[in-house]
Amino acid sequence: MKNSASGEPDSYFAIRPECQGDVPKARFKPKIGKTLSARRWHAAFSQDGHLDIAGVLRRIQRGGVHPSIKGVVWEFLLGCFDPNSTFNERNEVRQRRREQYDALKAECQKMVPIIGSGKFITAAIINDDGQPMQDPSTSSDPHDNIGVMSSNDAVSDKKVIQWKLSLHQIGLDVVRTDRALVFYESEINQAKLWDILSVYAWVDNDIGYVQGMNDICSPMVILLENEADAFWCFQHAMRRLRENFRSSSSSIGVQTQLSTLSEIIKTVDPKLHQHLEEVDGGEYLFAFRMLMVLFRREFSFIDGLYLWEVMWAMEYNPNIFASYEESDSNVATGKNVAPKISNKLLKQYGKFERKNVETGRTDQNSPLAVFLVASVLETKNKRLLKEAKGLDDVVKIVGDITGKLDARKALNEALKIHKKYLNKAKK
Amino acid sequence: MAAYRADDDYDYLFKVVLIGDSGVGKSNLLSRFTRNEFSLESKSTIGVEFATRSIRVDDKIVKAQIWDTAGQERYRAITSAYYRGAVGALLVYDVTRHVTFKNVERWLKELRDHTDSNIVIMLIGNKADLRHLRAVSTEDAKAFAERENTFFMETSALESMNVENAFTEVLTQIHHVVSRKALDIGDDPAALPKGQTINVGSKDDVSAVKKVGCCSS
Numbered sequence: 001m002k003n004s005a006s007g008e009p010d011s012y013f014a015i016r017p018e019c020q021g022d023v024p025k026a027r028f029k030p031k032i033g034k035t036l037s038a039r040r041w042h043a044a045f046s047q048d049g050h051l052d053i054a055g056v057l058r059r060i061q062r063g064g065v066h067p068s069i070k071g072v073v074w075e076f077l078l079g080c081f082d083p084n085s086t087f088n089e090r091n092e093v094r095q096r097r098r099e100q101y102d103a104l105k106a107e108c109q110k111m112v113p114i115i116g117s118g119k120f121i122t123a124a125i126i127n128d129d130g131q132p133m134q135d136p137s138t139s140s141d142p143h144d145n146i147g148v149m150s151s152n153d154a155v156s157d158k159k160v161i162q163w164k165l166s167l168h169q170i171g172l173d174v175v176r177t178d179r180a181l182v183f184y185e186s187e188i189n190q191a192k193l194w195d196i197l198s199v200y201a202w203v204d205n206d207i208g209y210v211q212g213m214n215d216i217c218s219p220m221v222i223l224l225e226n227e228a229d230a231f232w233c234f235q236h237a238m239r240r241l242r243e244n245f246r247s248s249s250s251s252i253g254v255q256t257q258l259s260t261l262s263e264i265i266k267t268v269d270p271k272l273h274q275h276l277e278e279v280d281g282g283e284y285l286f287a288f289r290m291l292m293v294l295f296r297r298e299f300s301f302i303d304g305l306y307l308w309e310v311m312w313a314m315e316y317n318p319n320i321f322a323s324y325e326e327s328d329s330n331v332a333t334g335k336n337v338a339p340k341i342s343n344k345l346l347k348q349y350g351k352f353e354r355k356n357v358e359t360g361r362t363d364q365n366s367p368l369a370v371f372l373v374a375s376v377l378e379t380k381n382k383r384l385l386k387e388a389k390g391l392d393d394v395v396k397i398v399g400d401i402t403g404k405l406d407a408r409k410a411l412n413e414a415l416k417i418h419k420k421y422l423n424k425a426k427k
Numbered sequence: 428m429a430a431y432r433a434d435d436d437y438d439y440l441f442k443v444v445l446i447g448d449s450g451v452g453k454s455n456l457l458s459r460f461t462r463n464e465f466s467l468e469s470k471s472t473i474g475v476e477f478a479t480r481s482i483r484v485d486d487k488i489v490k491a492q493i494w495d496t497a498g499q500e501r502y503r504a505i506t507s508a509y510y511r512g513a514v515g516a517l518l519v520y521d522v523t524r525h526v527t528f529k530n531v532e533r534w535l536k537e538l539r540d541h542t543d544s545n546i547v548i549m550l551i552g553n554k555a556d557l558r559h560l561r562a563v564s565t566e567d568a569k570a571f572a573e574r575e576n577t578f579f580m581e582t583s584a585l586e587s588m589n590v591e592n593a594f595t596e597v598l599t600q601i602h603h604v605v606s607r608k609a610l611d612i613g614d615d616p617a618a619l620p621k622g623q624t625i626n627v628g629s630k631d632d633v634s635a636v637k638k639v640g641c642c643s644s
Binding site for chain 1: 440449450466467468469470471472473474475476477478479492497498499501502503504505508512524526
């Protein structure tokens with residue numbers, strides 16, 4: 001997929017030379033014997049394509065995924081495919097999904113022809129009432145091309161208006177997404193990111209587009225060359241993240257996870273929680289971004305991806321594919337149709353999820369990311385108690401450490417907090 | 428650039444919020460003021476971010492705790508936590524995008540709905556360096572600011588123009604409000620007294636500020 005054969009991660013996600021100083025230094029290096037390599041990955045399939053997911057998870061949890069195969073591995077980690085299927089079956093699923101994406105995109109294109117054109121917009125195309133914008137002062141941006149936009153009259157459908165109103169926001173964010181990467185110097189690649197986010201906002205109109213989704217989607221666009229594949233990979237990542245992005249007039253979804261975080265700290269370190277409350281940090285708003293975009297801003301690009309895949313491997317549940325397919329076909333059955341959990345099946349769970357299954361917890365609001373924030377706070381608890389006199393100090397102390405974290409070690413610390421929490425919460 | 432002071436030694440702590448539409452340059456104004464940095468590759472803000480800087484105002488050390496927020500409407504849900512305790516606000520628009528100026532009215536309403544009436548507000552026309560793309564005239568903005576009793580300045584975070592002035596002016600004005608009310612404040616220097624309205628944005632003050640500004644082209 002990428003033209004470089006070298007094992008150096010930098011060559012996969014090249015940084016523009018003039019931006020080297022602006023981005024955190026990359027720390028991740030593939031480790032022989034630990035990182036899931038391309039050779040190992042291919043060897044993990046049986047002749048007809050069944051994947052030894054337990055073995056793959058073991059590797060990823062020890063050293064991440066080699067950059068050359070991240071995209072295809074992520075598809076499994078995120079539940080796009082069932083490891084217990086054959087090559088042929090998966091090809092069919094892939095084909096069907098590509099066609100489905102094309103149809104969805106065509107539907108969007110009909111309403112806004114610039115979609116799929118290799119260009120995108122950064123200024124509003126309609127106003128809040130659904131009237132097309134004509135004020136030339138709103139389109140001073142070179143990306144704006146009123147001519148290629150949907151010409152037509154006022155839009156009446158509320159769903160359509162809401163979607164159209166989000167398109168320029170997506171554009172404003174696309175031009176600010178991972179711009180230090182050579183990949184996004186290309187306007188075609190920027191437009192690809194815009195297309196995917198725009199189609200997603202249409203399909204999942206309940207959530208629409210919320211700032212931060214661009215950070216989640218960007219790596220998929222880079223890792224999966226085929227746009228439809230990238231879309232579905234993003235769509236599956238959103239299945240576990242979308243509730244964070246749900247917003248009403250009085251709250252935003254991620255606040256549920258912030259409350260969980262608060263609950264965890266209260267349980268494992270009440271003193272620290274009390275201190276945070278005293279410095280007006282009791283709402284844990286300083287962790288907002290970490291949870292929304294899964295630490296992408298705290299890490300270099302490659303280290304962020306490393307963190308994600310180790311986290312997803314630890315959270316892996318072998319029923320993920322089946323449960324997604326089931327919820328799509330609207331078959332209403334009891335959740336977690338897990339058959340009797342044998343030892344062999346237990347090995348197909350990630351470390352974190354296994355613990356949850358063993359203790360009978362299936363709490364959607366307590367993903368590993370929340371425990372990761374908790375463990376970062378715990379690691380710094382002495383400094384926080386002593387030095388943090390305001391929210392900004394908390395941010396600074398937490399920021400000092402996150403940049404230096406090794407993703408795998410940090411997640412293993414998070415697993416310890418998880419265990420501690422489960423033990424204490426039981427009592 | 429003046430030396431930045433150690434953060435833990437100050438007489439007053441003022442919470443100041445940055446608001447305005449997406450992409451007008453709030454985060455770059457903040458990084459210019461607190462770290463003297465500007466990035467053309469800056470990313471969108473997710474939720475809230477914070478930064479601080481201490482400066483000398485009159486004979487006091489004032490520490491500004493500045494809250495920066497995402498511009499997207501959808502993030503308004505965390506508004507109440509965001510505005511709680513704020514004593515100053517920089518309401519930013521982009522002089523090259525008229526729609527961001529049009530929306531200032533909406534932001535002002537939100538600000539007034541959620542904050543104490545003593546709050547010091549400054550309207551900021553950012554990206555003033557993009558002279559050939561200007562879509563909002565200085566006069567229009569000035570007139571609006573006078574009508575709404577807010578301070579006004581045009582800035583360029585990129586060229587470092589007026590950024591220092593804008594923040595310093597807001598902090599100075601807050602300090603004046605606080606000093607006038609010093610007797611009521613007791614031992615909590617960050618809190619402004621509630622109740623009595625102090626008109627910090629009188630016309631005289633606005634024109635005084637305008638003299639500091641220098642950017643219409």
